[in-house]
Structures are given as C-alpha cells and as structure tokens.
Amino acid sequence: MFQKFKSFIQKKEEVQRDWLFYDASGKVLGRLATEIAEKLIGKDKVTYTPNVDGGDYVVLLNAEKIEVTRDKANKKIYSWGSGFPGGLKQRTFTEMLAKNPEKLIKHAVKNMLPKNRLRDQRLDRLKVVVGSDNPYQGMTKAQ
Numbered sequence: 057m058f059q060k061f062k063s064f065i066q067k068k069e070e071v072q073r074d075w076l077f078y079d080a081s082g083k084v085l086g087r088l089a090t091e092i093a094e095k096l097i098g099k100d101k102v103t104y105t106p107n108v109d110g111g112d113y114v115v116l117l118n119a120e121k122i123e124v125t126r127d128k129a130n131k132k133i134y135s136w137g138s139g140f141p142g143g144l145k146q147r148t149f150t151e152m153l154a155k156n157p158e159k160l161i162k163h164a165v166k167n168m169l170p171k172n173r174l175r176d177q178r179l180d181r182l183k184v185v186v187g188s189d190n191p192y193q194g195m196t197k198a199q
Contacts, residue, residue, distance in 0.1 A: 066108045067108070068109070070103075071109070073111070073112050074113070075113045075115060075192065075196055076114050077117065077190070077192075078091075078092065078114065078115070078117065079117050079118055080117065083122060083123065084123055086124075088116075089167075092182065093169050095114050096114060096165070096169065096178040097111050097170070109174045109178060111178055111181065112181070113181045113192075114183070115185060115190065116161060116185065117185050119158060119184050119185060120153065122160075129150050131148075133149075134147050134148075134152055157184070161184050162184060
C-alpha cells in the first residue's frame with residue numbers, strides 16, 4: 057500500500073574530505089567563486105546534508121592572475137570603513153588585486169556562501185596561494 061522511503065542523513069563523524077586544486081589563471085572571478093563555494097558546501101556530493109559541513113578543502117593557485125569581465129577592473133569599487141567619521145576607504149578591483157589578491161578572492165567566495173553558522177568553518181577550508189608554488193602539494197586526504 058504505502059512504501060517507506062528512508063532518507064540519508066550524513067553525520068559529521070562520517071564526513072570524507074578531499075583536497076581540490078584550482079588554477080585561477082585567466083578565470084573570471086564570479087564564476088570561479090560560485091564553483092569554489094559549491095565545493096566548500098559539499099553540494100556536488102551525493103552525501104550532501106544541509107545542516108552538516110560536508111565540503112572539501114579547496115586550494116586556489118595563481119590568485120593574482122584572476123580576471124573580471126568588461127571594464128569592471130576599473131569600475132568595481134570595494135569600500136570599508138573604520139567606524140569613525142572620515143574613515144571610509146575605497147579601492148578599485150585593480151588596486152585590490154595588486155595589493156592583496158587573497159583578500160579579494162576570499163571576499164568573493166564568502167559572499168557566495170550561505171549566511172549561516174557554517175560559513176566561517178567552510179571559508180577556513182579555502183586556501184588561496186599567490187603564485188604557482190604550492191605549499192599544499194602533498195595533500196590528498198584530510199586528517
């Protein structure tokens with residue numbers, strides 16, 4: 057009469073994490089950030105459970121070679137403030153890329169992640185490397 061279906065719910069002790077490596081050379085910032093966010097969340101896995109942090113580690117190489125489309129390199133402005141009057145700071149994409157490409161990519165990926173309690177844990181698994189020398193070379197499985 058009625059069939060009983062069992063739903064799979066992953067437990068945090070059963071999470072299997074892999075190390076994924078991406079090269080940012082010539083890639084578009086937004087498209088790469090969405091792909092990385094999906095891997096950090098674990099949505100590409102069959103074991104995905106919304107309330108369990110089941111994503112992988114992501115290492116992004118050549119962060120200084122990321123690109124944006126059209127004229128956003130000069131028009132896209134990042135702004136932040138100190139909280140004091142006159143404390144507003146602003147930089148364009150090009151200035152941010154020259155000064156700190158790590159911060160630029162982490163900012164983009166952070167805004168792609170869901171705004172919940174797991175966001176900081178997921179963002180901690182993103183490793184951004186400026187240049188092609190990879191300190192995470194031997195990593196294959198998480199401890």
